[in-house]
Amino acid sequence: MGLAGAGPLIDVHAHFYYDGCARADWQQLNAARLRAGRAIGITCHVGSILGSWGRNSPIYFQSPADTIVGNDAMLALQRAHGSLVRSYVAVNPNDITLALGEIERCVALGAIGIKLAAARRADDPRVDPIAAYAVEHSLPVLHHVWQHRRRYWPGQDASDGVELWRLAARHPGMNIILAHIGGGGDYSHTFAAVRETPNVYLDLAGSGVDRGMLDDALAAVGPRRLLWGADLTLCTGLAKLWALEAIGLAADDLSDIRWRNAARIFPPGAFMSSAEAVTSPVSREGRGSARTVA
């Protein structure tokens, strides 16, 4: 049993690296994630690669060439690690034709979701074709978010909860994963923005471990709209799982956060290794809660 206890555990916000990206220690980083994942008990890392991680184009404004190379590297990791690793296809909405083609190409090769970062605000109409594609093909979208962005920050056109809410409202059939509530900024602003938007799910990732954050997230959206993830700090991810137990969350609710909500919003069969993770909730309740609500 891993440090996080028994049962499936899906990290919906992982990142990987590859030869040729900006990190010379890419092998070490990938190995460290997988090693820690084994120790924690992660049954699936759903990962993305943002272009060349800044080597040839900016991390959050990846060039078309970097987009393709990065996605290919992510899919190669998925092939190499079997059911332990799954892929998002990461795209830049500014190159919309390429983005749509890249999503189609990568989904055909096994990608199970779409990653949007910070090349365009979430409520920009240029994102709409990607949202429409996601709805049509039942793909969740993990969207990078700055919790309450009060100004421009260098290196990214980050969106905040209000901008993501606008996107979600325009596409009620789209399941959106609002990235890393612990990833910087004021999460309480985010909770207020998306509280009543049922197709927005919150991932718990990020280095932020404020006491009260998890309680407030649960109060805002409930356990059925929270997803566990770690992003770049698996230690804080583990701490949050322990904290959810410490605050007395019911085992069933904890299972929702650990894996069942992910199994509901990702495509059928996305997590083949955890047979119980993909069969019971999906067959029992139908998949795509946002569709049900919408």
Place this chain on the structure above:
Amino acid sequence: MTPRTDVNAFIGDYPFRSVPHPDPDALVRVMDREEIAQAWVGSLPAVWHRDPAHANEALISRLTTHASRLRPVPTIRPDWPQWRDALGRCADHKAPAIRAYPAHWGLGADDPRLMELAAECAGQGIVLLLTVRFEDLRQRHSLDVAADLSAASVRELARADTGARIVVTAASRDLIEEVHWGLTPNERAKVWWDISWLWGPPEDHLAHLLRTIGSERFVFGTGWPLRLAQTPRANLALLPDELRALQLSDPSTWS
């Protein structure tokens, strides 16, 4: 590794957001759960008070019922009249350390009053505890404008050769390395770092620092009640196998 002393705990309210149950009873329950024997406890609001005297009195009073486990860490600002008297009273309350916040008080890295404070701490055998940050820069309230404690501030204090033990909390890898490798071996031997703001895998900052700087320079700290007390325990649990047996420095054994 068995954490014994949490050097980075507080009680009291935080002015910029609601913090659940920041009181001594809750802290003791958390320590029981996390297997922490003792905590050095500061007053969370004291840093924002012009005169920390009342906050110090409240801190000492509120910790009395848990005196065997919660050790008071009063706040002493060396730019305030009679600060030496206030420091002298710390010994009466068996304070193992005092807290100082140069960045919040506008004291530059070379301010001589900081060196005087350090020298007085050394004379009384009290640790000087510094805080790099309370919250991530990205989430701070618009009125919370103090900069993070600079590496230069820590270096200058350590280079002043006052003899004081300096514990720095909530420092990240880059600041630790900038200070540590900017000091002589003798100067480094007077500085300790808590692990509350160091990241584990995949970046493995904590593992890196334990390998390059050594576990004896690090102490256990949580940042409670602002931060989840589980975080440093998780970080230690995720260390690579070859580092798992290392022991952090235990302040309760410092003479």
